[in-house]
Amino acid sequence: MNRLSIFGLVFIALLVLVALFAPLIATHDVGATNLAARYLSPSAEHWLGTDATGRDIFSRVVFGARISLRVGLVVVFVSGIIGTVIGALAGYYGGWIDRIVSGYVFNVFLAFPGLLLAIAMVAFLGAGLNKLILALCIIGWVGYARLIRGQVLKVREYDFVQAARALGARDWRIIFVHILPNAIQPLIVQASLGMAGAVLAEASLSFLGLGVPPPAPSWGVMLEEARDLTTLRVAPHALIVPGLAIALTVLAFNFLGDGLREYLDPRQRRR
Amino acid sequence: MSTQGIEAGGTGNMPPTLMPEAGAEPLIAIRELKVHFDLGGGTAWDKLVGGSPVKRVVKAVDGVSIDIFPGETLGLVGESGCGKSTLGRAILRLTEPTSGQVLFRGENLALLSERRMRQYRRNLQMIFQDPYASLNPRMTVSQIIGEPLDTFGLARGREGEARIRELMETVGLSPRFIKRYPHEFSGGQRQRIGIARALAVDPDFIVADEPISALDVSIQAQIMNLMARLQRERNLTYLFISHDLRAIRHVSDRVAVMYLGKLVEIADARVVYDDPLMPYTKALISAVPLPDPELEATRQRIVLQGDVPSPINPPSGCRFHTRCPWAIQACKDVVPPLTEIRPNHFAACIRISPDQPDIEQVAPGDAPGLRNPGRIIAQ
Numbered sequence: 001m002n003r004l005s006i007f008g009l010v011f012i013a014l015l016v017l018v019a020l021f022a023p024l025i026a027t028h029d030v031g032a033t034n035l036a037a038r039y040l041s042p043s044a045e046h047w048l049g050t051d052a053t054g055r056d057i058f059s060r061v062v063f064g065a066r067i068s069l070r071v072g073l074v075v076v077f078v079s080g081i082i083g084t085v086i087g088a089l090a091g092y093y094g095g096w097i098d099r100i101v102s103g104y105v106f107n108v109f110l111a112f113p114g115l116l117l118a119i120a121m122v123a124f125l126g127a128g129l130n131k132l133i134l135a136l137c138i139i140g141w142v143g144y145a146r147l148i149r150g151q152v153l154k155v156r157e158y159d160f161v162q163a164a165r166a167l168g169a170r171d172w173r174i175i176f177v178h179i180l181p182n183a184i185q186p187l188i189v190q191a192s193l194g195m196a197g198a199v200l201a202e203a204s205l206s207f208l209g210l211g212v213p214p215p216a217p218s219w220g221v222m223l224e225e226a227r228d229l230t231t232l233r234v235a236p237h238a239l240i241v242p243g244l245a246i247a248l249t250v251l252a253f254n255f256l257g258d259g260l261r262e263y264l265d266p267r268q269r270r271r
Numbered sequence: 272m273s274t275q276g277i278e279a280g281g282t283g284n285m286p287p288t289l290m291p292e293a294g295a296e297p298l299i300a301i302r303e304l305k306v307h308f309d310l311g312g313g314t315a316w317d318k319l320v321g322g323s324p325v326k327r328v329v330k331a332v333d334g335v336s337i338d339i340f341p342g343e344t345l346g347l348v349g350e351s352g353c354g355k356s357t358l359g360r361a362i363l364r365l366t367e368p369t370s371g372q373v374l375f376r377g378e379n380l381a382l383l384s385e386r387r388m389r390q391y392r393r394n395l396q397m398i399f400q401d402p403y404a405s406l407n408p409r410m411t412v413s414q415i416i417g418e419p420l421d422t423f424g425l426a427r428g429r430e431g432e433a434r435i436r437e438l439m440e441t442v443g444l445s446p447r448f449i450k451r452y453p454h455e456f457s458g459g460q461r462q463r464i465g466i467a468r469a470l471a472v473d474p475d476f477i478v479a480d481e482p483i484s485a486l487d488v489s490i491q492a493q494i495m496n497l498m499a500r501l502q503r504e505r506n507l508t509y510l511f512i513s514h515d516l517r518a519i520r521h522v523s524d525r526v527a528v529m530y531l532g533k534l535v536e537i538a539d540a541r542v543v544y545d546d547p548l549m550p551y552t553k554a555l556i557s558a559v560p561l562p563d564p565e566l567e568a569t570r571q572r573i574v575l576q577g578d579v580p581s582p583i584n585p586p587s588g589c590r591f592h593t594r595c596p597w598a599i600q601a602c603k604d605v606v607p608p609l610t611e612i613r614p615n616h617f618a619a620c621i622r623i624s625p626d627q628p629d630i631e632q633v634a635p636g637d638a639p640g641l642r643n644p645g646r647i648i649a650q
Contacts (some may be wrong), residue, residue, distance in 0.1 A: 159405035162365050163468065167419040168392035181409045 005259020011252035019065040028056035030063045030217045039235040051222070051238045052231055060217035061245050067129070067218045068199045068249060075136040075198040076191050082137070083144025084180070084187065090145070091152030092175055102149060109142040118201060122210045132211045136201055140194060147190055151183035158182070185264050192257035196250045203246045219246050297338035297374075298476060298508050299362065304371035304381070306332040306354070306361045310583065329582050331357040333532035334371070336609070339476070344502065344509040346523030346540060348516060348555070350579055354532040355512045359478040362510070363395050364388050375476075393423055396469035398498075400481035402461035406453040412439070412464055413449045419471040438467040442497060459490035466497065476508045483518055495522055516559045520544050528552050531582055531590040534609060538616040548618040550630055551591045589621070597622050597630055 018025060027047065034054035042049045048058040090101040109117075121135035155161065156179055164178050205211035206220025214221050222242035231238050307330050312323030331354040339345050349355045360366040362373050364380060373380040380391060399405035406415055416435045420426045426434045436446035442463040453461055462482065469477055479498065483491040495518065501507060513519050519526055523540040528551070536549040547553045554573040561567040575594050580586055586593050592602035599622065607619040612628050622633050 159399045159401055160407040162360075163397065163399060163405050163465070164407075164418065165365055166363055166392060166395075166397045167468065167472070168389045168422050169418065170389075170422070173422070177410075178407055182407070 002259060002262070004255040005262075008252040008255030008259065011248060012256060015065055015069065015249060015252070018062055019069045022062050022066055026056075026059035026062045028059045030055065030059050031215060032056075039231070039238075041235070042237065048241050049235060049237045051226060051235065052228075057222075057238060057241050060222060061219070061241055063217040064219040064222065064242065064245065065249075067212060067216065068202060068246075071129070071133055071136070071202040072195040072198040072253075074133050075140055076194045078133075079137045079140030079194070080144050080187065080191055083141040083146075084148050084184065086141065087145035087148030088152050088175055088180060088183075091149040092156055092171070092179065098149070101145070106142055106146055109139065114139050114197075115201060115204060118205060119208070119210055122205060127210055127213060129212050129216075132202060132205055136198055140198070143194070144187065144190060147186055148183060151186060152179055155179045155183045186261075189257050189261040189264065192253050192260055196253035196257070199253070200246065200250050219243075295340055298341045298376075299339040299510075300372075300374040301335055301337050301339075301358075301362065302372040302374065304332055304335045304358070304361060304373060305330070305369045306357050306366055307369040325584070327583050330532045330585055331582060332361060332368075333585075335529075335532075335534050337527060337534060337537065339508060339510060341475075341508055342502075342506055343524040344511050344522050346519035346526040347510060347512045347529060348514065348519050348526060349529035350555075351514065352579060352582060353529045354582070355529050356480050358529070359397070359480050359510055359512050363392075363397055363478055365397070393472045394475045396472065396474040396477045398462075398465055398469050398477060398479040398482045401485050402458050402465060403453075403485075405465050406461055408453055411450050411452055412444075415453070415464060416467050416471055419468065423472060425472065434471070438471055441470065441501070442467045443493075457490075458486050459493060462486060462490075462494055463497070466494075466501070470501065470505070473505075474507070476510070478510045478512070480512045481514070482511075484513065484515060491518065498522070516544075516556065528555065531579065531585050533590060534619065535591065536616075536618045537609065538613075542616055548612055548616065548623055548628055548630065549591075549620045550595050550597055552618075553630070589619070596635055597633055 032055065034050070037046070037050050037054040038052060040046050040050040040054075046056050046058065048056075048061065051057055051060075086101060090098040117139050118135050121138060122132060125131040125135060152175075161174060161178050164174050169178070202211055202218065203220035203223070206218045207224045209224065212218040212221055214225065219242040223239060223246075226232075226235075226238040226242075307328050310323075310327040310329060311317065313326030314322075316322070318324055333354075335358060337345075347355045347358065357366055361368045362380070364373075364383075364385075368381045371381060375391060375394065378391070380388065380395075383391070410418075413432065413435050416438055417431055420431050420434060425431075432449075435449060439446045439449065444460060444463050444467070448456070453464065456464065462485075466482075482498070483494050486494060498509065499522065502509060509522075511519065511522055520540055525537065526540045526543040527534055528536040528543065528549070530551050536543065536547065536552045538548075543552065544556055544559075547556050550573075554575050557571060557573045561570055577594050580590070580593055586603075588601075588603040588605050589595070589598070589607045592598040595602065601621060605621055607621045609617045609619045610624070612618050612623055612625055620630065623630050627633065
């Protein structure tokens with residue numbers, strides 16, 4: 001693994017700890033406004049300053065990690081499972097199932113830009129954290145399904161799969177015991193990149209007011225609330241801090257994904 | 272325990288040659304079996320989008336009929352791509368036959384539903400070529416050999432483990448290694464695991480698809496001896512597929528020769544090697560080096576010109592006519608039937624007959640458009 005992926009791994013580990021122990025780490029109540037302490041610069045009392053309503057930015061960023069990771073994990077987990085099952089069935093059985101799934105369903109989903117589809121979906125479902133997660137899952141499973149379908153097509157021709165058939169193993173056993181354990185390695189990489197995508201999508205939608213409703217300390221919401229000229233002039237850190245949190249988290253997952261890809265595929269390993 | 276990779280007591284002697292007696296009941300009877308793979312093309316749509324203007328079909332197996340008798344080893348030889356592996360897989364329904372019959376104890380396996388076919392898989396097993404690809408890398412030996420016991424509910428738990436240990440000993444593996452993974456074994460040991468897995472269901476018939484081709488020569492003999500011993504002890508019937516002519520001669524009772532999806536000659540193993548009839552078989556056998564240097568120096572080789580034609584839309588008539596020195600016009604038009612030229616010796620060639628079995632006595636071919644005349648050269 002190269003240095004960037006090590007950075008990614010360490011950053012993500014820290015982020016997970018921060019999210020887990022957020023109530024212990026935060027210095028202030030995330031919702032407490034204080035009009036006497038607006039636009040404060042970083043100080044001993046407020047480590048990263050305060051925003052337009054006097055809320056502590058450090059505490060809000062810490063709790064924001066909970067929302068981002070929760071969205072990322074749930075979306076990747078749920079869409080990964082849905083995608084794996086559908087991709088495995090399409091790849092293993094082929095025929096009309098595969099023609100419908102990979103010929104039509106995949107293409108229809110991939111024809112729309114992901115974020116636009118998510119916006120349309122949220123507009124239809126309504127705003128809220130769980131609806132946001134649902135929308136991202138509905139969009140996200142296609143990538144996993146396509147990946148797994150390709151892997152299953154390859155692995156299903158291996159001799160040990162043929163041997164299992166010759167030994168009378170049933171289809172579900174062949175798929176889950178013989179094919180999938182030998183097919184899901186690339187899924188690990190895809191999941192890491194998927195985390196980055198989901199974190200970014202949550203921030204984008206929240207920024208647009210289509211994600212988590214405002215009082216919640218989502219990084220996207222924080223950016224949206226700091227999006228005015230006064231804040232930009234008087235307290236730019238109110239914008240920079242959540243922006244940096246998003247950028248670093250997305251970068252960390254991307255670096256980790258690249259590192260994993262290199263690690264799992266020796267042909268791409270340099271030297 | 273250091274000898275666990277080496278079989279004790281194998282002498283290399285096969286059981287006495289078993290000729291199918293008149294009226295003997297075959298274990299497997301294959302009738303006009305065809306396995307075609309459609310590559311598409313030929314439709315109006317293909318012409319529109321620039322696809323192939325003619326329908327392209329790979330005729331991997333094209334009308335093969337043969338009987339396999341209980342207790343015998345039938346060797347199946349041919350060059351790469353002649354369809355011998357496809358034939359073996361089609362018998363076990365690992366590849367779906369396009370048409371024809373595979374009769375096992377009177378039941379046509381080619382027509383069974385997948386569910387009914389499962390019951391017959393206990394009787395019909397397979398040994399694979401590549402001992403590295405044929406074992407699931409994420410399963411232990413115990414799981415690999417135990418899987419068929421599980422699937423068919425033959426033995427469970429303590430009893431199952433006892434069976435697995437017993438099977439490992441049968442194939443010459445130490446049961447100490449029961450919890451190991453395939454990558455911890457050598458090629459020969461892995462092939463033994465594959466054999467133990469096939470034996471777990473106590474089958475009657477085993478398709479051995481190039482079981483020794485991926486192994487070192489020294490290991491090849493061990494595996495052949497192991498298979499011969501198991502055949503004696505368990506009354507197994509083998510279809511032994513290989514391109515290794517010397518291995519086939521060593522293990523087989525009868526030998527069938529395949530060329531481009533068709534059987535061209537079948538006879539007792541010794542007869543095929545010492546007195547082949549069909550021109551292709553003659554060329555094939557003449558390519559085997561002889562171990563005796565003096566004999567080797569005088570060996571006559573028939574060197575065929577050109578390559579094997581593509582199995583996509585193969586040649587008409589006799590498929591060998593494009594390379595056969597004895598081909599005449601009729602060879603392009605007539606598909607030669609497998610004919611009993613001598614007792615129990617079948618060949619598919621219209622230029623020989625029971626009255627004139629020796630192709631060398633027949634006038635060389637004059638077929639117009641013959642692109643690749645073969646020639647006989649002394650080496």
